Amino acid sequence: MARFGGKQGSRKYVLALSCVSLLGIALVADFLWASSSSSSSSSSLSTNSPYYWSESIGASLDSSIAVASKASKSSKVKEALVSKGLNATFADIPAPQLEWEKMAEAPVPRLDGAALQIKDQLFVFAGYRTIDEVHSHVDIYNFTDNTWGGRFDMPKEMAHSHLGMATDGRYIYVVTGQYGPQCRGPTARNFVLDTEEKVWEDLPPLPIPRYAPATQLWRGRLHVMGGSKEDRHEPALEHWSLAVKDGKALEKEWRSEIPIPRGGPHRACVVVNDQLLVIGGQEGDFMAKPGSPIFKCSRRNEVVYSDVYMLDEGQKWKRLPPMPKPNSHIEFAWQIVNNSIIIAGGTTEKHPVTKRIILVGEVFRFNLDSMEWSVIGRMPYRIKTTLTGFWNGWLYFTSGQRDRGPNDPTPKKVVGEMWRTKLHL
Template sequence: MQTFKINFLRYAPATTLWRGRLHVMGGSKENRHTPALEHWSLAVKDGKPSDKEWRTEIPIPRGGPHRACIVVNDRLFVIGGQEGDFMAKPGSPIFKCSRRNEVVYDEVYMLDDDMKWKNLPPMPKPDSHIEFAWAIVNNSIVIAGGTTEKHPITKRMVLVGEIFQFNLNTLKWSVIGKLPYRVKTTLVGFWKGWLYFTSGQRDKGPDDPSPRKVIGEMWRTKLKLNS
């Protein structure tokens, strides 16, 4: 098996296949906290690399991990994410981490034929931990759950319970529903008219949006999209 190393280590970069190339962009640097802007791509064919090395691409305007990275209509979208994350405590025998300040994004960036990043309308609220919490439905991007800005008093992580729609025809966001509970890092799919989500980490209850237990159950609902 061939391996092709990127020049630098990255934590949770946005990654997707687009136009026959594997694109890797953003994420955090080696300490997991400092955002990275670099963007590389590698040509692939039949599931194998066809380049001998990674190619440098246009840097993403704002770095950070835990974003949705989506290709639709031959355009590449990077949505949400955050700046900062847990950092390892040097020398900890139990690999303990310490928390740093985190800034959650609502930004949406797009690459198309011009190969220049474009700013699109932001999400209804900042949203992170949505790497796989999306589905493409009738020329819309649907995103479920995530995390948003910390509670202003407790400073605890706040989970998201809304279902968002980004209409690719109008480039407008809307909230089209709510999940049975708030959840982050969930997996979303759409099949035969049903929107599914499974796994992730849910909230502590209706009155406490901070994260608690990791779940394995699956839910589904019929979607009613805005035109």
């Protein structure tokens, strides 16, 4: 029995070692091919970009990992696969390091919060402090004197995370979202804030509650699209709109609009040049563990994507060039600068071996003149659910969940830090 076990172990070791060797050869070949291809490409990202080279590596790695898994379940094989080129930063796109300056820290750390800028003020809403504690107030950052202040409470019935939000320059419309900590249910309640008077009013409730829907004001109507359904996981395709003006609803009920082609939460939704764009996002999300009295979050499969859609004259959805990499948790991570959309941070596809969440540290630019994506820099660290602002040439971001360090892009600490960098576009 002992001799039989030894031979079997040797065969598994040889087979696993062969898989690793083949993997190494494939990686070297892919690297050499990518190097030759990328040297002739422009700074704009397309299907010949370094990220797509990473995708091709990922596909070959998945195949090799499957073979190795059949040969052996040993953690040594997984470690060997990782050491053969699949390190913790496999999805990073090469980019210059921007010069970041640390500003006054937010009064509280926030994850899955929300923020909108009005003139020189950034209104920062809600969010998780920890998985078991949520915020129910608003903080204000003043870009002119770089200070925090003006804290005030949200309505007791308002959601605490996964909000949809839009502004007309004075009024902030707050739509649906998750009520409470962990993975509790959504609310259909909607509100509007008069930022000058600091007064809240009700809006008609959504037909069905949603988590993190794409939300924006466009042509006199408040549009709410996609998000996750009531179970927090299944993507929603519904699209509703409501006529609003000066903080008031002009209709009693939401109107059904053309469904969005791909559902899901955590997307950027931008109106620019009278065009409505929806960028990135994911299908699937954490959901409450069945029978848990505290609605404890339970991991489910998620698919992060790079899709970009534009609603063409309100009649049909048109696909635009995709982001340089799949990216999610960016609903308040964007700004419009010099006819470009700037997006900071996010989350991308999971690590193909460890299956852990991978954070994004790039700053992306979508040039609306050329309709091309590029990477214009790196952030101080990888981070998701950033809350951004732009003032006097400076790009600001605060809050979110950052990485574990330069060599580990997985999520760790929820932060309230505020940073800024001068953009030269």
